[in-house]
Amino acid sequence: MSHLIEILNDGGVYITYPILILLLVMVVLFVRAMLGKTDFDKTKSLIVSISWFCIAWGYLGRTIGLIQAFDKIQAAGDISPSMFASHLKMALVGPLVGLFAFIIARILIVILVARKK
Numbered sequence: 001m002s003h004l005i006e007i008l009n010d011g012g013v014y015i016t017y018p019i020l021i022l023l024l025v026m027v028v029l030f031v032r033a034m035l036g037k038t039d040f041d042k043t044k045s046l047i048v049s050i051s052w053f054c055i056a057w058g059y060l061g062r063t064i065g066l067i068q069a070f071d072k073i074q075a076a077g078d079i080s081p082s083m084f085a086s087h088l089k090m091a092l093v094g095p096l097v098g099l100f101a102f103i104i105a106r107i108l109i110v111i112l113v114a115r116k117k
Helices: 002-010 013-034 040-076 081-116
Strands: none
């Protein structure tokens, strides 16, 4: 568990944790829809919108991470492969978490649609 938290921290706290919070929100919306406590169409639309936002937020984090990496490379001049790898890892974790949240959301949507029919 601590390794997972370390990876999430490497991806940028301001990028990965909001995506995880939004994933939790989508799961709560899904559960409420399954219990019949919310309007199906509004809930489905909200989950779709949040899932697309998660992808966009992850790729924003990737762009920011790459810019920071290239800034540090430019400032240092000559860099070690481990320094480059650490910054590249940081740039890839945000989109990975965003894609994970997107896939989970799509699975939840498929379940909701199947249940409605």
